[in-house]
Amino acid sequence: xxxxxxxxxxxxxxxxxxxxxxxxxxxxxxxxxxxxxxxxxxxxxxxxxxxxxxxxxxxxxxxxxxxxxxxxxxxxxxxxxxxxxxxxxxxxxxxxxxxxxxxxxxxxxxxxxxxxxxxxxxxxxxxxxxxxxxxxxxxxxxxxxxxxxxxxxxxxxxxxxxxxxxxxxxxxxxxxxxxxxxxxxxxxxxxxxxxxxxxxxxxxxxxxxxxxxxxxxxxxxxxxxxxxxxxxxxxxxxxxxxxxxxxxxxxxxxxxxxxxxxxxxxxxxxxxxxxxxxxxxxxxxxxxxxxxxxxxxxxxxxxxxxxxxxxxxxxxxxxxxxxxxxxxxxxxxxxxxxxxxxxxxxxxxxxxxxxxxxxxxxxxxxxxxxxxxxxxxxxxxxxxxxxxxxxxxxxxxxxxxxxxxxxxxxxxxxxxxxxxxxxxxxxxxxxxxxxxxxxxxxxxxxxxxxxxxxxxxxxxxxxxxxxxxxxxxxxxxxxxxxxxxxxxxxxxxxxxxxxxxxxxxxxxxxxxxxxxxxxxxxxxxxxxxxxxxxxxxxxxxxxxxxxxxxxxxxxxxxxxxxxxxxxxxxxxxxxxxxxxxxxxxxxxxxxxxxxxxxxxxxxxxxxxxxxxxxxxxxxxxxxxxxxxxxxxxxxxxxxxxxxxxxxxxxxxxxxxxxxxxxxxxxxxxxxxxxxxxxxxxxxxxxxxxxxxxxxxxxxxxxxxxxxxxxxxxxxxxxxxxxxxxxxxxxxxxxxxxxxxxxxxxxxxxxxxxxxxxxxxxxxxxxxxxxxxxxxxxxxxxxxxxxxxxxxxxxxxxxxxxxxxxxxxxxxxxxxxxxxxxxxxxxxxxxxxxxxxxxxxxx
Numbered sequence: 009x010x011x012x013x014x015x016x017x018x019x020x021x022x023x024x025x026x027x028x029x030x031x032x033x034x035x036x037x038x039x040x041x042x043x044x045x046x047x048x049x050x051x052x053x054x055x056x057x058x059x060x061x062x063x064x065x066x067x068x069x070x071x072x073x074x075x076x077x078x079x080x081x082x083x084x085x086x087x088x089x090x091x092x093x094x095x096x097x098x099x100x101x102x103x104x105x106x107x108x109x110x111x112x113x114x115x116x117x118x119x120x121x122x123x124x125x126x127x128x129x130x131x132x133x134x135x136x137x138x139x140x141x142x143x144x145x146x147x148x149x150x151x152x153x154x155x156x157x158x159x160x161x162x163x164x165x166x167x168x169x170x171x172x173x174x175x176x177x178x179x180x181x182x183x184x185x186x187x188x189x190x191x192x193x194x195x196x197x198x199x200x201x202x203x204x205x206x207x208x209x210x211x212x213x214x215x216x217x218x219x220x221x222x223x224x225x226x227x228x229x230x231x232x233x234x235x236x237x238x239x240x241x242x243x244x245x246x247x248x249x250x251x252x253x254x255x256x257x258x259x260x261x262x263x264x265x266x267x268x269x270x271x272x273x274x275x276x277x278x279x280x281x282x283x284x285x286x287x288x289x290x291x292x293x294x295x296x297x298x299x300x301x302x303x304x305x306x307x308x309x310x311x312x313x314x315x316x317x318x319x320x321x322x323x324x325x326x327x328x329x330x331x332x333x334x335x336x337x338x339x340x341x342x343x344x345x346x347x348x349x350x351x352x353x354x355x356x357x358x359x360x361x362x363x364x365x366x367x368x369x370x371x372x373x374x375x376x377x378x379x380x381x382x383x384x385x386x387x388x389x390x391x392x393x394x395x396x397x398x399x400x401x402x403x404x405x406x407x408x409x410x411x412x413x414x415x416x417x418x419x420x421x422x423x424x425x426x427x428x429x430x431x432x433x434x435x436x437x438x439x440x441x442x443x444x445x446x447x448x449x450x451x452x453x454x455x456x457x458x459x460x461x462x463x464x465x466x467x468x469x470x471x472x473x474x475x476x477x478x479x480x481x482x483x484x485x486x487x488x489x490x491x492x493x494x495x496x497x498x499x500x501x502x503x504x505x506x507x508x509x510x511x512x513x514x515x516x517x518x519x520x521x522x523x524x525x526x527x528x529x530x531x532x533x534x535x536x537x538x539x540x541x542x543x544x545x546x547x548x549x550x551x552x553x554x555x556x557x558x559x560x561x562x563x564x565x566x567x568x569x570x571x572x573x574x575x576x577x578x579x580x581x582x583x584x585x586x587x588x589x590x591x592x593x594x595x596x597x598x599x600x601x602x603x604x605x606x607x608x609x610x611x612x613x614x615x616x617x618x619x620x621x622x623x624x625x626x627x628x629x630x631x632x633x634x635x636x637x638x639x640x641x642x643x644x645x646x647x648x649x650x651x652x653x654x655x656x657x658x659x660x661x662x663x664x665x666x667x668x669x670x671x672x673x674x675x676x677x678x679x680x681x682x683x684x685x686x687x688x689x690x691x692x693x694x695x696x697x698x699x700x701x702x703x704x705x706x707x708x709x710x711x712x713x714x715x716x717x718x719x720x721x722x723x724x725x726x727x728x729x730x731x732x733x734x735x736x737x738x739x740x741x742x743x744x745x746x747x748x749x750x751x752x753x754x755x756x757x758x759x760x761x762x763x764x765x766x767x768x769x770x771x772x773x774x775x776x777x778x779x780x781x782x783x784x785x786x787x788x789x790x791x792x793x794x795x796x797x798x799x800x801x802x803x804x805x806x807x808x809x810x811x812x813x814x815x816x817x818x819x820x821x822x823x824x825x826x827x828x829x830x831x832x833x834x835x836x837x838x839x840x841x842x843x844x845x846x847x848x849x850x
Contacts (some may be wrong), residue, residue, distance in 0.1 A: 037301075037341075037427035041462060041476035042526065042593050043516075050477065051513055054092040057505035058084065062174075064487040066501050067129045067137070070494045076137065077506055078126030080174075083139060085157055088495050091508045097157045101126065103144035111144040114195075121145065125174035128189070130182040138182060140170035145195065147172060167194055169204050177224035181245065183277060188245050190225040199223040201247060201275065201290070208280045213289050217361060219411045223251040223271070227311040230277075231319050231347065242383035243277040246350070248298070248311040248326065255359060255368030255412065268331050270298040270308040272350060272417060276383035276396075283397040285404040291396040293407070294381040296353040297416035300328045300343040301424045307331055309340075312436045314450065322347035323420075325452065327433040340433040342426040342452070342471065343419040354381065356415040370414045380406040426464070426471040432457035437489035437498070439511060441529040444541075444552040449529045451511070453498055455479075455486025461500065461509070465529055467555060474528050479507050496530075496542060514538040520551060520561035521645045525591065527557040558641045570646045576653045577626050586620040587636035587648045594638040596620075596647075601632040626654045 056063075056077075065078030068088065075091060077084040085097040103111075103124040111122035121144075128140035132151065140149040147166030150159075171178050171191040178191040186206040192199045199220045202211045212219045227248045233241045253269040273295035281288050298308065309327040316322075324345040330337055358380075360371040378388045380403050384395060393399055419425075435455035442448050452471070454462040459480035464473040479486065479500055488501035491511070500507040512530030515538060517523040523531055523538035531538050532550030544550060551560035577583045587596050598605040598614070598621050605614045605621065613630075615622040623630060634650040 037424060038429060039426055039464070039471055039473045040592050041473040042591050043475040044592060045475055045477045045516075047478040047481045050479075050509075051516070052510050054090055054508040055505055056084070056086055056091040056096065056508075058082065058096075058098065060084075062125060062487075062503045063501045063506045064503070065126050065129045066488045066490045066499060066506075067131070068490045068492055068499065069131070070492050073494070075490070075492075075499060075506075076129055077501070078129040078139065078141075080123050080125050083126055083129065083152070085154075086506070088492055088497070088499075091499070091506055099152070099157055099159050101139075101141060101159055103146075107144040107146050110146065114145055116145055121174060123174075124148075127170050127174070127178050128180045130180065130187075132182060132185070138187070140166045140180075142170060142172060142174045145172045147193075168202060169193075177226060177249070179225045179228040179247065181228050181230060183230050183243070183245065186277075188228060188275075190223075190228060190247050190249070192223075199225070199249075199251075201273070201293070203275075208288070210275075210279060210281050210288055210290050212293055213286065213408055213411075217409060217411070219293055219295070220249075221252045221254055221266070223249045225249040226308050229311070229313045229324070231313075231315075231322055233319055235319060240386035240389070242385075244274045244383070245277060246324075247273045247275075248308055248324075249273070250306065250308045253297075254361075267306065269306045270300065270326070270328065271295050272298045274350075274354060278384065278395070280396045282399065282404045285401055286408060291399060291404060291407055292381055292383055293411055294354050294413060295411055296350075296413040298326065298345070299416045299418050300326065301341045301419075301427060309433060310435045312438050314438055314440055316440065316448075320347065323450075324350070325436050325438050325450075327436045327454065329432055338430050338432055340426075340428045340431050341424045342428075342433065342436065342454070343424045344466070345417055346420050349420070350417050353413050353415045353417045355379075356413055358410040359412040359414045360410055368412065371410060376400065376402045376406055378403065380404075380410065421469045423469065425466060425469065426473075428462075431462075433462075435486050435489040437491050439491045439493070443529040443554045444532055444547060444550055445555060447555070449554055451529060453489055453491065453511075455489050455500065457485045458483040459486060459502070461486070461498070465527060465554065467527070472527050472557075474526055477509065479509070480504065496540075512540055514540050519645065521643055522590070524551060524553050524559070524561050525557055525593075525640055525643065527554045529554050533561070556641075558643050561643070570649050572649045572651055574651045574653070576655065578655050579626060579628060579657045581626055582622065582624045583626060583652070584620055584622050585634055585636070585648070585650050585652070588620075589618075589638055589647065591638065591640055594640040597637045597639050597644065599633075599635045599637070600630075620648075623652075626652075628654050628656065630654050 058079075060079035060082040062080040063077050063084075067076040067078075068074075069076070070088065073088045075086040075088045077086060081100065081102040083099045083101060085099075087093055087095050101124055103122065108118070108122045112118055116122050121142075124141040124143045126139055126141045128138070128149070130138050132138040135153060135155065137152040137154060138149065139152055140147060143166070147170035149164040149166040149169055150162065152160065169180075169187060169189055171193060172195050173192070176192050178189070180187065180189040182188075182205075187204040188202075189204070190199070190201040193202070198214060198218065199222065200211050201220070203209060225247060229246045229248075230243065231246060232243050234243045249271050250268050251271055252266040254266055273293060275290050276292035279290055279292045282291055300306075307329045309329055311324055311326045314323050314325075324347075326343050326345065328341045328343065330339050358371040358375070359368045360373075361368050378385075378391065378393060378399070382388075384393060388394075433454050434457050437453045439451045439453070440448055441451055450466040452462070452464040452466065454464065456462065459478065459482070461477040461479050462473050463475050463477065464471045480502060482504070484502050484504060486500055486502060488499075490499045490501075491497075492499065496511045498509045498511055500509065512528060514523070514528065514531035517526055517531065517538040520533045520538075523533040526538075529552075530540055530542075532541060532544065532547065532552040533539075534544065534550055539550070541547060541550075553559040575583055575585065587598075589596060596616065596618075598616065600614075605616065613624055613626075615624065621634065621636070631652055631654045634652055635646060636648040637644045638647045
């Protein structure tokens, strides 16, 4: 915890010193989903669940209407129009018992790892798919005939094409028959980018400088840069991953490990490796740092690319999360990158490792020709370099020692599109839609770590989240996202199954205001309902405003009619008038008889809340019409209206007088009768005189006798009993309680008795000698002095009853006991035992 705090302070100091890279605040970059759709409210959702688990590998062939799914121990072929129609085909591919036993011997988990997890599923040719699986830590690959869709009998070794560990980051593509993969392949091996199924098998260099440092790959993208290239360039495969930054100082993090950063690397498709140097190694490998927001956002989760029909317009959308040092915080960022910025970084300055300082720094020396790391172009061909094997040794040596570029790839417009708190984005998929205004908008589908889908639209450099959808009842990470243009569907892969969602649910919006405020490029208002563009042939009458989100709705159909509800309450009662807002961005506004209710109401009778309007202590003048409006983006729509009626409270008859059983209260109730007062006074005085006479005679009798008082179980009938009447009785009826003089009723009783003497007569024999009196402390903790031991155990807030028996006085020290007890109780009146005394009486 202290390490995280110190790291946080250091990072704040770095930001304050170097400046804040973003021109917009984190509050501006955050966005609240406009609508929340919970699991039970999903419409038109279809699910595919079978006997397998971990449906993480998806291959969509949109033209054929097929969705291939690679899971744990099986491969499925689903109907992409409806994955739940039951027409799917299944090919079981389980790991053999022998391989599972070997997996267990390696110390792997029999519940998760020792299975065949299908990690690669790619179209190889017109008739076959190529698939690879971990096969219980013994990877295998195979060819699948899509017509038969049965498990073949022949398998290939997959240890250089597929990872051993099913949890390891992995990406793979088949480009023109060649397989390009990136992962940590063999058990305990280093990460690597490899090309298989090619006459020249290539991989990355391992020494003297590792080109990859503990890399975790997330995606790979083919960019056809050879198409209409004026320089005769080659196609390139871009790899996106996170690795430890060797060029970064480790002073603000763990000194034993470098911080993790996001990278983009590229290789040329027609790279053949070197002839003598870098044999069977990439001669075109280069990597650059992928920056998103501020240095904290370095863990790359997923990347999606769009080209718009021309590779020059290629855009990469990337999802980032915080690094491992910030696991206690959940923050995600979405950044957008142009292919031009990526190419510019690879054409910039190199970095070089300095042995003297043991760190990476900018290389300022001479760069050989042709440029190291570049593909073979027309210029190189004119110089006699027709392939990478023709490159000079100096170029290859430079490539070997300078794989890292100095310039980092910055996001478009210099800022991230979105920074979302309390969310971990795991997957991103993008659909490009042309709206009614003629502009093209990118619609993002973002999968989270707890099973939600955020649907958002990119408007300029701002992201508007249209809705958040709870895709799964049980929270689980979204493992894969695929968009079908033909079916207008989104396919979601997870560990429990595959989910098919429509890309838009326009009919969810019931008014023109809702339809326009959603800013959904798929939807438009036709005057009666919100409809999808794909279902509307005549779009001239549609209303849509994706750019601003508040234009076009000016007719009566703009608002949905709100049915008036009646509420009747009694004067002085409280009433809650609900007003549920469908939009999370809307603000409720209340009008009472045409006057707006302010949040800082002076009388304090109206309380505005997220649930509605709470009216407290209603008065007769509050009767009238209460209207609730939803204000959003400058538009106001009526949501609810109430007719409140406040009735006068009924008269309550006076309560009958209570009669007290105390004679003193009875006398005071007849205070007006003087005759009764005189008689009562004489009676009381006469009684007091009689009592005093008896007491004097009794006291004079006791003065002639001497003795001691004892605490404990009496041997003779006691004359006085002191009992606490409290809910907190100390005794439990055990032997210890009997020794302390506690009665079976679990209430403490102090029994002063007569000290027996040797000459005292007794029917049961001579009594035992009395125990010595207990030592009395000089001062009790609450201020009471000389308090007997048993009395110290009583609660100071308990009521006490002093009961006298009807038997004659037998204790010679009864007077001394009563005097001592009187002093104790008198002093107790002036002693504060607790902070707040309750009423006590004796």
